Amino acid sequence: MDEFAFRRSVRYGTILVDIESRRPVDVLPDRTSDTLAAWLHDHPGVEVVCRDRASAYACAVKEAAPQAIEVADRRHLLHSLSLAVEKTCHEHRPCLQKYVERAQRAGPRMPAQEALPPTxxxxxxxxxxxxxxxxxxxGYPLSEIARCLxxxxxxxxxxxxxxxxxxxxSARDRRNIPLDRFKPYLQAEFAAGNTVATELYKQIRERGFRGG
Known part of the structure; x- marks a missing residue:
């Protein structure tokens, strides 16, 4: 069910369409709750109602077809979503613009990253x-970023x-030659989730490491 205009901003009606056959079932002379409720009383057995969020339609369904499953109209959901996204982007335009400008100044970063081994x-x-x-x-402050991460x-x-x-x-140059023979153990521990440096240091000290 949905409204349509006999004459825009002057007179509106309601059209009822069979969802499965996609064919009109009836046309009501207005879009009021009473008219739709009367039609539903005259046509019992409605199982599913697809409608927008108009309060008149909601009241009519609850009154005359309380057993029916109410489904949100996909078109209206997508329309509302697009409006919400547009509003959010408009409100955060300065932040988005700042991000774009910063990315443009930074330039491509992949070559430097690809030049390093995937350690x-x-x-x-x-x-x-x-x-x-x-x-x-x-816009998070440093203290909040530190806490979150x-x-x-x-x-x-x-x-x-x-x-x-x-x-x-800096990541590439972090090499400690005496540490080399302990690297397989450290890599395995790190991959298993043991990422506390002091604990890892203690473990390799117990295994014979004497470096700093």
Whole structure:
């Protein structure tokens, strides 16, 4: 069921369509609750009603066909969704524009990333940079970002203030030669979820590591 205009802004009616056959069932002279309720009383057995959110139609269905399943009209849902998205984008236009301008200034980043081996440390740097960059763009303060990501504020500040290429270079240069023979163990522990540096350090010290 839906309304239509005999004469726009002057007179409206209601059209009833069989959903399965897609053929009109009846045309009512207005869009009032009483008229629709009377039609439903005269045609008992309605099982499903597809309607918009008009209060007149809702009242009529509840009164005259309370057993019917009410289904939201897909067209009106999509229309309402598009309006909500448009309104949200309009309200956050300065933030969206700032993000676009920042991305344009930063330029392409993939070549620098692809030049590095896909180690866990590099992956962590990339992931943290994306998360922190996104939250900074939205406007979160450093303390809130640190709390959400479980990081120290100094770490968040370094990711915010350091260029992406510099962060990747730092990940590449973190090499401790005496640590090499412990790397398979550390990689396995890290992949299993043990990412606490002090705990990992304690474990490899027990296994013979004497470096810093």
């Amino acid at each position: 866990l440390i590099v992956g962590r740097v990339v992931r943290r940079h994306e998360e922190i960059d996104r939250m900074v763009d939205v 479980g990081l120290d504020r100094k770490t968040v500040r370094r990711y915010r203030d350091t260029g992406f290429d510099a962060l990747l270079a």
